[in-house]
Amino acid sequence: MDIKEVTVVGAGLMGHGIAEVVALAGLKVNLEDAFPEALEKARASIRNSLSRMVKSGKLTQEQADKVFAGMNFTTDLKGAVSSSDMIIEAVPEIPDLKVKLLREVSQNCRQDAIIASNTSNIRISTLAQEVSNPQRLLGLHFFNPPVVLKLVEVIKSDKTSDEVFEETYQFSKKIGKTPIKVLKDTPGFVVNRINAPESLLFCQILDKGLARPEEVDAFGKSQGLPMGPYELMDYVGIDTVVHSLNYYRDALDKEYGKCSYFNQFMDRKELGLKSGKGFYVWENGKALIPKASPSTVIDLMDVLSVEINESAKIIEEGIAKPADIEIGVKLGMNRPFGPISVAEGLTNAEIKRKLQKLSEKFDTKIFYPTKSIEEGKLRELLSGKVAREKDAPASEKAREVGTAQGSEGEPVSLRKDVENKVAYLILSNTRNNLINSDVLEGIERHLKALWNDKEINVIVLRGEGKNFSAGAQLTQFFSGPMDFAENARLGERTFRLLSEVPKITIAEMKGHVLGGGFELSTWCDIRVSTPDAIIGFPEVTLGLVPGWGGSQRLAKLLGMSRAAYLILTGERFDGKFAHEVGLVSKLFPAESIELETDRLAQDLAVRIAPVSAAMAKKLIYKGSEVSADNGLEMESIAMGLLYGTEDLKEGISAFLQKRKPDYKGR
Numbered sequence: 001m002d003i004k005e006v007t008v009v010g011a012g013l014m015g016h017g018i019a020e021v022v023a024l025a026g027l028k029v030n031l032e033d034a035f036p037e038a039l040e041k042a043r044a045s046i047r048n049s050l051s052r053m054v055k056s057g058k059l060t061q062e063q064a065d066k067v068f069a070g071m072n073f074t075t076d077l078k079g080a081v082s083s084s085d086m087i088i089e090a091v092p093e094i095p096d097l098k099v100k101l102l103r104e105v106s107q108n109c110r111q112d113a114i115i116a117s118n119t120s121n122i123r124i125s126t127l128a129q130e131v132s133n134p135q136r137l138l139g140l141h142f143f144n145p146p147v148v149l150k151l152v153e154v155i156k157s158d159k160t161s162d163e164v165f166e167e168t169y170q171f172s173k174k175i176g177k178t179p180i181k182v183l184k185d186t187p188g189f190v191v192n193r194i195n196a197p198e199s200l201l202f203c204q205i206l207d208k209g210l211a212r213p214e215e216v217d218a219f220g221k222s223q224g225l226p227m228g229p230y231e232l233m234d235y236v237g238i239d240t241v242v243h244s245l246n247y248y249r250d251a252l253d254k255e256y257g258k259c260s261y262f263n264q265f266m267d268r269k270e271l272g273l274k275s276g277k278g279f280y281v282w283e284n285g286k287a288l289i290p291k292a293s294p295s296t297v298i299d300l301m302d303v304l305s306v307e308i309n310e311s312a313k314i315i316e317e318g319i320a321k322p323a324d325i326e327i328g329v330k331l332g333m334n335r336p337f338g339p340i341s342v343a344e345g346l347t348n349a350e351i352k353r354k355l356q357k358l359s360e361k362f363d364t365k366i367f368y369p370t371k372s373i374e375e376g377k378l379r380e381l382l383s384g385k386v387a388r389e390k391d392a393p394a395s396e397k398a399r400e401v402g403t404a405q406g407s408e409g410e411p412v413s414l415r416k417d418v419e420n421k422v423a424y425l426i427l428s429n430t431r432n433n434l435i436n437s438d439v440l441e442g443i444e445r446h447l448k449a450l451w452n453d454k455e456i457n458v459i460v461l462r463g464e465g466k467n468f469s470a471g472a473q474l475t476q477f478f479s480g481p482m483d484f485a486e487n488a489r490l491g492e493r494t495f496r497l498l499s500e501v502p503k504i505t506i507a508e509m510k511g512h513v514l515g516g517g518f519e520l521s522t523w524c525d526i527r528v529s530t531p532d533a534i535i536g537f538p539e540v541t542l543g544l545v546p547g548w549g550g551s552q553r554l555a556k557l558l559g560m561s562r563a564a565y566l567i568l569t570g571e572r573f574d575g576k577f578a579h580e581v582g583l584v585s586k587l588f589p590a591e592s593i594e595l596e597t598d599r600l601a602q603d604l605a606v607r608i609a610p611v612s613a614a615m616a617k618k619l620i621y622k623g624s625e626v627s628a629d630n631g632l633e634m635e636s637i638a639m640g641l642l643y644g645t646e647d648l649k650e651g652i653s654a655f656l657q658k659r660k661p662d663y664k665g666r
């Protein structure tokens, strides 16, 4: 259906804004309200908003006049809905009022019209109780202010038809919004539901007398938030928060009712900005917040873990997909990153520990790690490899679970080809093999396991999929400069192991080999690449420097002049150039690079004496750090040590007998 005429019912804060958005998209709009004074206020607000757009050059006066002329303000509900293609309800968040109004709308609109509710929390199935055509009813949740915020949640109830859901999704795009799909109508949908346990946590902090609002807000601001949590609750209205918590108590989990601290503000009618006083006194639209030292009762990780836990529940319950949750929180809460990218940068164990402690401290089950976190499967859940409840047919579920078990969900896996004496460390973290603390931990663990393994002589680092690694996971969460510095140290320590492990290491470069991914390759003994691999250090373009040894390693490999140019310009170059300047030893065609690398690794694994490889690595890397005199001394000592080895005897006998050597590494 081509939606051309829309009626918005309820001309309050949200309704007038939604009507303006739809009119700005060039559609005919009826704005209906039961109260003429509400319509007058809406008319003036829309006029003001359009004038501001003319002043800022977003619209011409002519366009603004045309938008306004396309709007019909009315108190006649029946007349307003009778010919509309879509009706959007935005009356107060009172279930009985909405149920009654939606029944009336459904009785007076066209039978093929779409009916949408802008409810913030109430399940669509609850609102559908009395409408005559529930398959045409769904949720369309705008965010405040609708003219500014891009996000809308499109919410499907168990009765909404697929066709209505899809049409409304496309309509949201047409009016310039970024829709996310809410596949089941849980209370609070996605964004507000993720917020719900946080509201409970902040209520409990006051209930238990653990900190004062200004102390927690000082902490929030020290972490870069534009408003602390209590200032924000004052801003949106404490009554809104309390009503939501009560609704979640009745519809989601009775634990949402366990904190009573906010109720006293309701009794005193201290609702925040709108009443001039809440947690703080408000003057001229600003909260007068007493000076306070940042509280240590919670840290940012606590809050983020609670959000990640609720997001995981939403995915487990089949309510929304990870990508939509990420977009929802970013756009709906105006944040640079959402819970999914934060979770990708943390380990399952870290999140689980945090949640267990919070749950214990506040004696609240809502904070307890959900099933996938409890079972260590958060990563698979986020990547879609864990079967979700009622989300896929049985056969599909089995396949998904099988994949997860096959790869064990590890961001770095170890494959040993004992017959050929080659081991493979395979990066498989996210689509681009981004490197985070889990990846570093995996590399370290596997290298240590291979250290004295006599069955393996060569280690290949390979990226799963098209890329070697596109770099560090920039959304990984760090609590401060020391934490960030320690992460750099961890990377340096881990990568350095590649130059110290007594085996030959080969980096197989393909696709993106950027930042931390490029650094990883510089610590290997040999680099092979496809001609079209995209290589570079973009760090300086992001306000960073190569922090996992790249600034030091590249200068050693290419000399200061070339290293300075490549690091300071952040310029990308290809595998062909890397080969020309000697950074890469061999170029292999993209279609056969794995095969060629396997051949090279297998050849070195049997042809090169392992004791010689181990000694030569030390001489090259350690010997280059000392004076030439000492380096040469190290070399002669190495020769002395090798003299007594079985490998030397075997190497010479095989040469004389014209056969392949069979080295034992001793």
Ligand SMILES: NC(=O)c1ccc[n+]([C@@H]2O[C@H](COP(=O)([O-])OP(=O)(O)OC[C@H]3O[C@@H](n4cnc5c(N)ncnc54)[C@H](O)[C@@H]3O)[C@@H](O)[C@H]2O)c1
Pocket (backbone or CB within 6 Å): 009, 010, 011, 012, 013, 014, 015, 032, 033, 034, 035, 038, 090, 091, 092, 093, 094, 101, 118, 119, 120, 121, 141, 142, 143, 144
């Ligand atoms: N305020 C927000 O930040 C926000 C954000 C997203 C969604 N919402 C949701 O949007 C809806 C509206 O919220 P709001 O903040 O705009 O409320 P509001 O109180 O500002 O506006 C509600 C309007 O509905 C009108 N109204 C009441 N009964 C009516 C009836 N029977 N028929 C026609 N009009 C009627 C009122 O006169 C008022 O103008 C609620 O469901 C709310 O949860 C609000």
